[in-house]
Amino acid sequence: MSARIQHWGLRILALLLLAVPMVSVAELNIVISGGQESGVPIAVVPFATTTNTDLSSIIRADLARSGQFAPLTTDQLPSQPSTPDQVQFDQWRAGKAQYLVVGKVEQQGGAYQATFYLLNVSNGQQMAARVISAPIAAERSIAHRIADIVFKQITGIRGAFDTKIAYVTETDGPVNKRRYTLEVADSDGANPQTVLSSTYPLMSPTWSPDGTKLAYVSFEGRRSGIWVQDLRTGQRYQLTKFPGINGAPSWSPKGNKIALTLSKFSSPNIYIVDLDTRALTQVTSDGSINTEASWMPNNQTLVFTSDRSGSPQIFEQTPGAGSAQRLTFGVSYAAGSAVSPDGKTLAMLAGGNGGYRVAVQSLSGGGNDFRYISNGGSEERPSFAPNGTMLIYASQSGGGSVLKVSPLAGAGSQTLRFASGKVRDPAWGPFQGAEQ
Amino acid sequence: MFRWFARMPLATLLAIVLHLLIVLAIFISFKMHAFSPASEASNTPTEQTIQATSVPQSAIDQQLNRLKSADAQREQALKQQKSEAEKAQAAAELAASARRAEQARLQQLEALRESRQQAAAAQEAQLKAAQAAQKQAELALDSQQKALEKIQQETARADAQKQAAQAEAAREKAAAAEAKAAAAKAAELNKQAAEKVAAEKALAEKAAKAQADKAAEAKAAKEAAQQKAAKEAADKAAKAEAAKEAAAKARQAQEAALKSQLQDELRTQQSQGVLNAYMAAIKNKVQSQWYKPPGWEPQWKCNVRISQASDGTVINVKVLQCDGDQLFQRSVQQAIERASPLPLPADMSLFQSSINFEFQAKP
Numbered sequence: 164m165s166a167r168i169q170h171w172g173l174r175i176l177a178l179l180l181l182a183v184p185m186v187s188v189a190e191l192n193i194v195i196s197g198g199q200e201s202g203v204p205i206a207v208v209p210f211a212t213t214t215n216t217d218l219s220s221i222i223r224a225d226l227a228r229s230g231q232f233a234p235l236t237t238d239q240l241p242s243q244p245s246t247p248d249q250v251q252f253d254q255w256r257a258g259k260a261q262y263l264v265v266g267k268v269e270q271q272g273g274a275y276q277a278t279f280y281l282l283n284v285s286n287g288q289q290m291a292a293r294v295i296s297a298p299i300a301a302e303r304s305i306a307h308r309i310a311d312i313v314f315k316q317i318t319g320i321r322g323a324f325d326t327k328i329a330y331v332t333e334t335d336g337p338v339n340k341r342r343y344t345l346e347v348a349d350s351d352g353a354n355p356q357t358v359l360s361s362t363y364p365l366m367s368p369t370w371s372p373d374g375t376k377l378a379y380v381s382f383e384g385r386r387s388g389i390w391v392q393d394l395r396t397g398q399r400y401q402l403t404k405f406p407g408i409n410g411a412p413s414w415s416p417k418g419n420k421i422a423l424t425l426s427k428f429s430s431p432n433i434y435i436v437d438l439d440t441r442a443l444t445q446v447t448s449d450g451s452i453n454t455e456a457s458w459m460p461n462n463q464t465l466v467f468t469s470d471r472s473g474s475p476q477i478f479e480q481t482p483g484a485g486s487a488q489r490l491t492f493g494v495s496y497a498a499g500s501a502v503s504p505d506g507k508t509l510a511m512l513a514g515g516n517g518g519y520r521v522a523v524q525s526l527s528g529g530g531n532d533f534r535y536i537s538n539g540g541s542e543e544r545p546s547f548a549p550n551g552t553m554l555i556y557a558s559q560s561g562g563g564s565v566l567k568v569s570p571l572a573g574a575g576s577q578t579l580r581f582a583s584g585k586v587r588d589p590a591w592g593p594f595q596g597a598e599q
Numbered sequence: 600m601f602r603w604f605a606r607m608p609l610a611t612l613l614a615i616v617l618h619l620l621i622v623l624a625i626f627i628s629f630k631m632h633a634f635s636p637a638s639e640a641s642n643t644p645t646e647q648t649i650q651a652t653s654v655p656q657s658a659i660d661q662q663l664n665r666l667k668s669a670d671a672q673r674e675q676a677l678k679q680q681k682s683e684a685e686k687a688q689a690a691a692e693l694a695a696s697a698r699r700a701e702q703a704r705l706q707q708l709e710a711l712r713e714s715r716q717q718a719a720a721a722q723e724a725q726l727k728a729a730q731a732a733q734k735q736a737e738l739a740l741d742s743q744q745k746a747l748e749k750i751q752q753e754t755a756r757a758d759a760q761k762q763a764a765q766a767e768a769a770r771e772k773a774a775a776a777e778a779k780a781a782a783a784k785a786a787e788l789n790k791q792a793a794e795k796v797a798a799e800k801a802l803a804e805k806a807a808k809a810q811a812d813k814a815a816e817a818k819a820a821k822e823a824a825q826q827k828a829a830k831e832a833a834d835k836a837a838k839a840e841a842a843k844e845a846a847a848k849a850r851q852a853q854e855a856a857l858k859s860q861l862q863d864e865l866r867t868q869q870s871q872g873v874l875n876a877y878m879a880a881i882k883n884k885v886q887s888q889w890y891k892p893p894g895w896e897p898q899w900k901c902n903v904r905i906s907q908a909s910d911g912t913v914i915n916v917k918v919l920q921c922d923g924d925q926l927f928q929r930s931v932q933q934a935i936e937r938a939s940p941l942p943l944p945a946d947m948s949l950f951q952s953s954i955n956f957e958f959q960a961k962p
């Protein structure tokens with residue numbers, strides 16, 4: 164009898180045990196680590212058009228140059244819709260693209276009008292829908308503006324494709340036959356416009372923060388001087404003509420000052436010229452070389468190259484607020500600095516066993532996060548894109564030199580194509596107008 | 600016969616009276632004899648079993664032979680009496696002789712009663728011993744059962760089996776001990792019975808007639824006892840069988856419980872396996888869809904909670920805490936959205952509508 168009771172007791176126990184969930188699945192926690200490093204896969208479908216424009220390829224190149232996107236080539240596209248209605252999302256979801264840009268271009272009088280849509284492939288969401296028009300001559304700017312909107316929508320960062328770059332070219336030839344030009348082009352190197360042509364060397368252009376003027380070094384008259392030129396009118400004036408070196412001008416973020424290097428009758432030092440009063444302020448005064456100043460966003464602090472500690476290194480100094488602080492420590496040669504628009508990143512030309520390469524580090528990190536951006540070995544002083552995501556710099560190539568753009572995120576660079584000759588001293592211009 | 604009666608009426612009458620007296624005496628002695636074992640038997644039913652079953656056939660045969668010879672003697676005595684009556688012996692002499700015989704018989708009967716009481720006492724002592732043995736055996740059984748219960752509580756299957764085997768061995772050992780005790784007891788009782796028979800033999804020699812009747816009654820009683828014993832033996836066997844069955848059932852129940860437990864464990868393991876596979880499938884799909892944008896930093900982490908429909912379609916992605924820039928955060932969201940519908944588990948009871956993900960930039 165007792166055995167029988169036990170028997171049933173065990174059965175009941177077994178039933179109770181079965182009733183209790185065997186595995187605790189109250190909450191699933193899954194760790195995803197690594198993933199595959201890749202630019203954001205994006206499909207930019209060729210725009211439907213009766214014109215002979217090809218905006219989509221300009222957009223693709225812009226996005227690719229940023230290093231943060233991996234645009235699909237046209238042969239990877241499963242179809243070529245031009246409106247959201249035509250998009251079969253299931254078809255796109257099977258592919259790699261995470262985002263989709265579709266649109267059309269129509270000619271309306273002397274202008275092109277583009278209508279485009281940015282779509283999220285995974286959820287079918289429409290992230291942007293815009294109409295952009297521009298004169299036929301500025302057809303490429305439509306593409307750059309679309310690229311800017313796409314970039315902003317996806318990264319949250321303002322795009323810097325619809326911007327300008329300034330640079331100097333030098334045509335080869337005998338010394339007395341050489342030609343120097345100051346050029347302004349689109350950020351992808353297209354549409355170059357010569358703003359100054361000279362038989363004397365031209366150097367170190369710097370943009371006014373409103374993008375209307377350039378200051379640069381010209382050796383006309385066989386001596387160096389700082390010149391300021393209005394890009395809209397072409398009018399120019401000489402800002403400095405001190406004895407010795409007049410070099411490395413840098414326009415302040417607020418546009419009211421220019422920092423520059425003057426040697427006068429001794430070693431080069433950093434000075435500031437007030438553009439309103441023309442008052443000159445000396446920033447450095449030691450016996451070493453101090454040059455290549457650039458501005459922190461506060462419009463006060465200067466970052467510059469100095470060999471006061473032996474080899475060239477980057478220092479930071481605020482006029483009237485104590486002595487200079489050294490910023491670079493990891494390399495034996497650090498020069499040609501540039502400060503990112505947000506003041507967080509320092510770019511430079513770093514020298515060592517691998518030649519001269521573009522490198523970056525955070526301004527607050529003391530060099531701990533120093534890393535190289537380029538790997539050519541014969542690069543020159545870099546310049547930040549206004550959104551801080553890219554650097555443009557000259558790189559010697561064969562007998563000449565070219566301009567390259569490298570994204571700060573990721574590796575790789577894109578070479579801007581020019582007809583011929585040496586191209587150097589690029590300066591990336593500011594945003595044009597208000598953000599769209 | 601009638602002629603014979605008619606010729607010697609007095610002798611015949613005397614003979615009849617004598618016979619009646621003998622019958623009465625035997626009846627009384629039977630009554631005295633018959634009740635004591637019966638009461639003993641009712642007191643200790645189980646003991647009788649062993650007593651009866653163990654009496655060897657040869658003893659019975661011996662007794663039967665003795666009884667046969669007693670019958671023959673009685674026949675002869677009767678003949679002698681008849682011839683004496685025929686010779687017309689004095690009735691008084693006969694009566695005196697009869698009285699003497701009766702006296703002797705009564706004395707014998709008293710002796711027999713005493714010896715029987717002694718035997719009964721001895722038997723009772725034996726029975727008590729046997730009872731104690733039985734009780735011990737029962738205790739052993741009890742402890743064995745307790746051991747079984749204990750075993751049932753054990754979870755580890757191997758241990759439980761081992762213990763069950765041990766318990767089984769203990770049980771067998773106890774059973775063997777019990778059987779041995781029973782055999783010893785039976786032998787003792789056998790001996791006792793033989794002694795009893797010897798006493799009866801002596802009595803029968805002294806009073807053949809009474810002895811014969813008593814022997815017959817003893818035989819009857821013996822047979823009854825034998826039957827009863829047989830019955831009780833059968834009962835005991837049945838009881839033992841029942842106990843054995845109960846033990847077997849308990850073992851079966853225990854085994855069933857262990858088996859069920861094992862199955863539960865197996866089920867748990869299987870569920871864990873299914874769950875692991877489920878999580879791995881989700882992880883693989885999401886990870887394969889994660890295009891981590893350049894510019895990530897190793898310490899970046901992003902915790903998101905998603906909810907999914909029963910077909911695995913991601914309904915909602917909630918970013919709980921996220922390092923990195925928007926592009927990184929978007930890549931995480933994209934990875935989940937692109938992995939939708941998420942894989943389903945082989946066992947839908949493991950399906951979870953809410954899942955937490957931690958994305959780690961560091962590979």
